[in-house]
Amino acid sequence: MAPPTTERPDDATGDETVRAAEAPDPDADTDTDADGDTDADGDDEPGWSEAEDDRTAETLAWLKRKRRAHRRQQGRDLAVLLYTVVLALVAYGSGMVLHFLRGLGEGADYGGFGAGLSRALPSLIPAVAVLLGLLSARDALWRGPVVLPAPQVGWLLAQPVRRAAVLRPWFRLSAWLALIPAVLGGVAAGATLRVTGQASIGPALLGVAPGAVCLPLLSVALGMAVERRPHRTRTVRRWTGPVVLLLAALAAQAALAGNGHRVRPLEWVELWSGPWGWAAQPVVRACGGGVPGWPAAVALLLAGTAAAVWFAHREAAGVPTTHLRARAATAATVASVFWSLELRAAKLALMEAGDGEGTRRVRLRPPRGRRTRRYVVVWRDLLTLLCSPGRLGRAAVWAAAGATAAGVGADLGGERRPVGLVVGLLCGYLAVGALAEPARVETDDLRRSAWAPYRFHTLVLWHGVLPAVLGTVLGLLAAVPFALHGSPLALLLVPLCAPPFTAASLYSACRGPARTHLMFLGGGSPMGGPGPLIYLAWYAAGPLIAVGCLALALSLAAPTTVVLMDVLVTAALASLAARSADRLVSH
Numbered sequence: 044m045a046p047p048t049t050e051r052p053d054d055a056t057g058d059e060t061v062r063a064a065e066a067p068d069p070d071a072d073t074d075t076d077a078d079g080d081t082d083a084d085g086d087d088e089p090g091w092s093e094a095e096d097d098r099t100a101e102t103l104a105w106l107k108r109k110r111r112a113h114r115r116q117q118g119r120d121l122a123v124l125l126y127t128v129v130l131a132l133v134a135y136g137s138g139m140v141l142h143f144l145r146g147l148g149e150g151a152d153y154g155g156f157g158a159g160l161s162r163a164l165p166s167l168i169p170a171v172a173v174l175l176g177l178l179s180a181r182d183a184l185w186r187g188p189v190v191l192p193a194p195q196v197g198w199l200l201a202q203p204v205r206r207a208a209v210l211r212p213w214f215r216l217s218a219w220l221a222l223i224p225a226v227l228g229g230v231a232a233g234a235t236l237r238v239t240g241q242a243s244i245g246p247a248l249l250g251v252a253p254g255a256v257c258l259p260l261l262s263v264a265l266g267m268a269v270e271r272r273p274h275r276t277r278t279v280r281r282w283t284g285p286v287v288l289l290l291a292a293l294a295a296q297a298a299l300a301g302n303g304h305r306v307r308p309l310e311w312v313e314l315w316s317g318p319w320g321w322a323a324q325p326v327v328r329a330c331g332g333g334v335p336g337w338p339a340a341v342a343l344l345l346a347g348t349a350a351a352v353w354f355a356h357r358e359a360a361g362v363p364t365t366h367l368r369a370r371a372a373t374a375a376t377v378a379s380v381f382w383s384l385e386l387r388a389a390k391l392a393l394m395e396a397g398d399g400e401g402t403r404r405v406r407l408r409p410p411r412g413r414r415t416r417r418y419v420v421v422w423r424d425l426l427t428l429l430c431s432p433g434r435l436g437r438a439a440v441w442a443a444a445g446a447t448a449a450g451v452g453a454d455l456g457g458e459r460r461p462v463g464l465v466v467g468l469l470c471g472y473l474a475v476g477a478l479a480e481p482a483r484v485e486t487d488d489l490r491r492s493a494w495a496p497y498r499f500h501t502l503v504l505w506h507g508v509l510p511a512v513l514g515t516v517l518g519l520l521a522a523v524p525f526a527l528h529g530s531p532l533a534l535l536l537v538p539l540c541a542p543p544f545t546a547a548s549l550y551s552a553c554r555g556p557a558r559t560h561l562m563f564l565g566g567g568s569p570m571g572g573p574g575p576l577i578y579l580a581w582y583a584a585g586p587l588i589a590v591g592c593l594a595l596a597l598s599l600a601a602p603t604t605v606v607l608m609d610v611l612v613t614a615a616l617a618s619l620a621a622r623s624a625d626r627l628v629s630h
Contacts, residue, residue: 157239159301165310170293172319179262185396187270188217207360214359221259229255250329254322257348264355420505445470446521478510479548500624514541546616547585553623
């Protein structure tokens, strides 16, 4: 059987063709090494000989010509997007910039802030580096630096072309895209050091440059290592919790150092323990800190980054084809549901791509007897939580973040106090929402509720018992530092926030499909229409009502008012959740 050919009738010569050899089974897995050859441990069939039947150059040239019109359209779309972003930044950000420059011209006291920032740098920059690495590793669970569109995975990789020539450009593109925001952030960091009086603009930019260039490249290389070897998915999930705790510890150390409580031996260990510390040394040196041997740290950072990028570039050609197909499908699903504003569907797609959450087998004696049988929903929720303890860990982290935000706002006082309170309440809602996942699972597919001996709205309300109880416990623990610092009333007020947040989470779970028609309500104006705001108000109605009412009640600092508001908001949101659940069943 002769191999199929693809003619180009629009070519001037008319005799140029792109020939495709017999394609291997498209459902077969592909696992190649860095040079494009099949790995010994892979399950691919070679299918063609690179020395005898290599059509890489002419195939890619044919694709380039075919894509020319499409790329021009993409360029126009990108230009419109950039124009819109720049226009929004100029319209809405110029006021803040003008206020900042006016304060700088009037001699605003940015130096006091800069002194605390300079003391926090030895732990702050490592925290940023660890955060970048964590985000890159988690991103590689479903996407990664090398993600091809589905047509390329389904057709191009099945042709007699070198995989390296197809896959490595995507890695280079991801590296360049990672550098753009990092360099802009480095320029902003250098300007901050200059404004706060910690360093002149030249030394500040030179000190920030190694970290701004090397840290994003190291993050991309880490993501490539996770994507190239799918068995590392469990390792990433297993170490996510400890890394989050490490980030919290670094943030706490940075806050203490900014307030004058520095731990010099610990800072010295952090500065020399790895690339996260090597990137901080030139910045500390630019701010006048004593860091002997910092040129050696910069040399180690550059050499380590070059080696990591080289190895990752070599590994980019060996991503298995089955995983490229799965990642392309996941990316397409996430993009489609994101533009349709179905964020829950996007989360489910990400969880499915990453093999779900880490689970373990736990046995818990079910309730027996007529009186205790009614608590079967609570038993199921508790068993689910014990099998997926990561949810409880996320809830604890959000609760700690909320307490920290509220405490910082209270310490700063003035107009910053309500801001800290609102941020703390939002974190508290996210903490309780992490525990209310079983209610969302029930509303994702109503057929799951067939086992329950209750009506659907009663089942949804039963799912709120465990989040309310555990949220109250977390609120009590979060209130202990406030009680130790002279606010014992927090032991009562903070736990009371859990029931309204639980009711808000249940209402959000029963919200139903996205009502995108709300985006187009209202008349137009030079500043835009109110449709997006109406949609956001509908989408976030539960947390907006709970956080807004509780913030108003807590700002009055009257226990009776807080208790009354707590009862009213919980009852109102629970009633809305029950009605929304009935509406889901009726539809």
